[in-house]
Amino acid sequence: MSLFHLLLTSLREQERFGHGKHQAKKIAIAQAHVKGRSGFGVAPAGIYSINTFAAYRRVAREYANWCKQNTKARTMEEARFYTGFYLQERIARGLSAWTIQRDRSALRKIFQDSELCWEVPIPRRKLTDIKRSRRAVKMDQRFNESKNQELVDFCRATGLRRHELAAITPQDIYWKIDKLIANVRQGKGGKAREVTVLQGTELRILQIVEGRCLDKPIFEYIPPYMDVHSYRAQYATARLEQASEIEVSRDLGHNRTDVIRGHYAGRR
Numbered sequence: 001m002s003l004f005h006l007l008l009t010s011l012r013e014q015e016r017f018g019h020g021k022h023q024a025k026k027i028a029i030a031q032a033h034v035k036g037r038s039g040f041g042v043a044p045a046g047i048y049s050i051n052t053f054a055a056y057r058r059v060a061r062e063y064a065n066w067c068k069q070n071t072k073a074r075t076m077e078e079a080r081f082y083t084g085f086y087l088q089e090r091i092a093r094g095l096s097a098w099t100i101q102r103d104r105s106a107l108r109k110i111f112q113d114s115e116l117c118w119e120v121p122i123p124r125r126k127l128t129d130i131k132r133s134r135r136a137v138k139m140d141q142r143f144n145e146s147k148n149q150e151l152v153d154f155c156r157a158t159g160l161r162r163h164e165l166a167a168i169t170p171q172d173i174y175w176k177i178d179k180l181i182a183n184v185r186q187g188k189g190g191k192a193r194e195v196t197v198l199q200g201t202e203l204r205i206l207q208i209v210e211g212r213c214l215d216k217p218i219f220e221y222i223p224p225y226m227d228v229h230s231y232r233a234q235y236a237t238a239r240l241e242q243a244s245e246i247e248v249s250r251d252l253g254h255n256r257t258d259v260i261r262g263h264y265a266g267r268r
Helices: 003-012 021-034 050-070 076-081 083-092 097-110 138-142 146-158 162-167 202-209 228-239 245-252 257-264
Strands: 173-176 179-184 193-196
Touching: 003 050, 003 076, 003 097, 050 076, 050 083, 050 097, 076 083, 083 097, 146 162, 146 202, 146 228, 173 202, 179 202, 193 245, 228 245
Parallel strands: none
Antiparallel strands: 173 179, 179 193
């Protein structure tokens, strides 16, 4: 069996598609507490997202190819030895901090070691490293905002992720005291949350959902070339003018405010 298939087999054995990551993370944090650790940044065992699996699979192939060209590693244990050298070389090549951190996360998952390459200093992630969603790119030219205005307006007003936009129905839009809420039944990691619609856009959202079947998705189709994350960023930036970082973090489906600072600091 080739090295790539050995690495891929390790990933496949950790597939948890369809299972709730939220509960698994609670267990992982509890186990960390038993060991006297804070639990901050602890990742649960397994891979719960198909997209994450696909990204890690690409890393596995890239690493296997690198090992083939630069080492004599043929087994998992032999390949494990070179992970630090691999990351150091990629850092020296000037790859973005986001790419390096993704690679390390993938390698840690492949070799099932949460402290793998701890000795390698990973560059800090910066907004300037991001290649998508911060400015116009080629993909954006293939998406026509004017032809999808309702979808764009809804996304800017709620900051939902792509799969959340595809699932939300008119009955998920309701008033709670003086706030219009977009109820996400299954967000990232299977977690539900109530999102506060951006103040000042409530009427527009009600206009969009008016007359639609209550239990059917509001939007039948989310164009693949729509840069959902950019509208999500616009929502976050506007909401930070109306609410605290903690509230906005919860609206976006994040548990930590440092995610908001890292992505949206200076964009207010």
